[in-house]
Amino acid sequence: MSDLQDRMKQAVAEAATEQIRSGMVVGLGSGSTAALMIQALGAKLKRGELTDITGVTTSFQGEVLAAELGIPLKSLNAIERIDLAIDGADEVDPAFQLIKGGGACHVQEKLVARRAERFVVVVDATKLVDTLNLGFLLPVEVLPGAWRQVQAELQALGGEAQLRMAVRKAGPVVTDQGNLVLDVRFAGGITDPAGLEQEINNLPGVLENGLFVGITDQVLVGEIAGDQPRVRDLEKR
Numbered sequence: 001m002s003d004l005q006d007r008m009k010q011a012v013a014e015a016a017t018e019q020i021r022s023g024m025v026v027g028l029g030s031g032s033t034a035a036l037m038i039q040a041l042g043a044k045l046k047r048g049e050l051t052d053i054t055g056v057t058t059s060f061q062g063e064v065l066a067a068e069l070g071i072p073l074k075s076l077n078a079i080e081r082i083d084l085a086i087d088g089a090d091e092v093d094p095a096f097q098l099i100k101g102g103g104a105c106h107v108q109e110k111l112v113a114r115r116a117e118r119f120v121v122v123v124d125a126t127k128l129v130d131t132l133n134l135g136f137l138l139p140v141e142v143l144p145g146a147w148r149q150v151q152a153e154l155q156a157l158g159g160e161a162q163l164r165m166a167v168r169k170a171g172p173v174v175t176d177q178g179n180l181v182l183d184v185r186f187a188g189g190i191t192d193p194a195g196l197e198q199e200i201n202n203l204p205g206v207l208e209n210g211l212f213v214g215i216t217d218q219v220l221v222g223e224i225a226g227d228q229p230r231v232r233d234l235e236k237r
């Protein structure tokens with residue numbers, strides 16, 4: 001990742017924490033941008049600028065980080081509401097439709113985003129696209145015993161699916177839920193995200209896919225203007 005991209009991520013992560021108020025239950029996303037947001041939240045708690053925050057994490061990554069920073073956590077089953085969830089994304093289109101799951105965390109991320117009163121997405125400018133899936137592959141979490149079957153079913157839907165392999169571990173990536181991930185390319189990109197999200201989730205053996213449709217309230221974009229980072233509140237089209 002470039003230094004420029006790091007600065008965009010830092011700026012947007014910090015800007016998002018301005019929406020957090022004392023007493024809130026906050027959904028804590030996953031990935032590098034969300035991690036910067038969690039760190040910024042931890043710093044505000046430490047300085048006493050925010051109090052009485054409860055976090056609901058979306059991954060093991062977030063759980064470890066929040067524990068290190070002393071952010072009190074509760075599970076989805078233990079809370080009545082989530083006031084605000086903040087998370088990153090791999091691609092964002094002009095209608096605020098997303099591809100997520102680059103970190104293989106999209107099952108818990110979608111649960112938290114769906115539960116939240118308000119879902120705010122934090123991305124750097126490189127994530128904005130006109131059509132989803134022309135660049136980033138669509139992650140689909142599958143039961144380990146079903147990956148070949150789901151791969152074939154995805155192919156019948158026009159998708160070329162490959163099993164995500166681990167780095168510095170032999171074999172596949174195993175999710176926080178103990179499942180596998182297929183990364184899928186649809187030739188020409190995804191033209192009907194809402195339809196495809198449902199269609200893929202209807203396949204037996206699929207836990208969840210990384211299309212997030214009709215769930216995002218706001219997209220904050222970190223960008224560089226001149227040589228300074230700034231944050232833009234993206235307009236939905």
Ligand SMILES: O=C(CO)[C@H](O)[C@H](O)COP(=O)(O)O
Nearest residue numbers: 031032033088101102103105
């Ligand atoms: O969906 C995600 C993890 O499953 C992340 O939010 C997404 O991959 C973006 O990550 P980053 O901020 O590191 O680019």
